[in-house]
Amino acid sequence: MDDGKRPLLLAVVLISIAGLFQTASAVEHIVGGEGHGWALATENYFDNWAAGQDIRVGDTLKFTWSGTHDVVQLSTADTQACNVVGNKFNKWTSPGVSVPLQTAGTFGYVCSIGTHCNDGSMRMTVTVKATGNSPPAPFWETSPPPPGSVFTPGTSSDSSFGSPPFIVALVVAIATLIVE
Numbered sequence: 001m002d003d004g005k006r007p008l009l010l011a012v013v014l015i016s017i018a019g020l021f022q023t024a025s026a027v028e029h030i031v032g033g034e035g036h037g038w039a040l041a042t043e044n045y046f047d048n049w050a051a052g053q054d055i056r057v058g059d060t061l062k063f064t065w066s067g068t069h070d071v072v073q074l075s076t077a078d079t080q081a082c083n084v085v086g087n088k089f090n091k092w093t094s095p096g097v098s099v100p101l102q103t104a105g106t107f108g109y110v111c112s113i114g115t116h117c118n119d120g121s122m123r124m125t126v127t128v129k130a131t132g133n134s135p136p137a138p139f140w141e142t143s144p145p146p147p148g149s150v151f152t153p154g155t156s157s158d159s160s161f162g163s164p165p166f167i168v169a170l171v172v173a174i175a176t177l178i179v180e
């Protein structure tokens with residue numbers, strides 16, 4: 001190989017390796033969805049929202065709100081009972097807080113202001129799954145999404161462009177061009 005082309009090839013490989021790590025990057029979940037946030041809601045709204053998310057260790061929960069709310073982490077039993085005078089594991093009072101999820105398990109969050117938990121349904125049980133249990137499907141195995149569902153805002157990245165097979169193919173293609 002021409003020695004002058006080695007730095008370029010090295011750069012391509014390094015960028016591609018960075019791309020591999022990007023596929024496993026943390027997802028920031030905006031609690032309640034972008035249009036709703038951490039606010040008074042209908043019954044089970046936040047539990048239903050959480051059940052629809054793929055929440056993994058390393059992800060964060062972002063609680064956004066206006067007005068007077070807070071976020072208190074309780075046991076799941078205290079969460080379901082809105083027992084905000086029970087054991088508080090954590091409390092956050094600044095809107096926009098990002099709560100890191102460092103271990104797999106089931107966690108409960110409520111708003112402790114007034115009767116927001118009981119009457120405003122501001123309670124949520126979240127299941128955090130371990131990382132790496134379901135790697136994204138290779139793009140050739142992914143069935144085409146139904147019309148209108150492409151680029152749905154708020155869903156986590158399922159792009160096949162970041163998948164390892166795609167990146168390996170890209171590296172091989174570019175490296176072939178360079179060495180010719």
Ligand SMILES: [Cu+2]
Nearest residue numbers: 069111113116
């Ligand atoms: Cu509240």
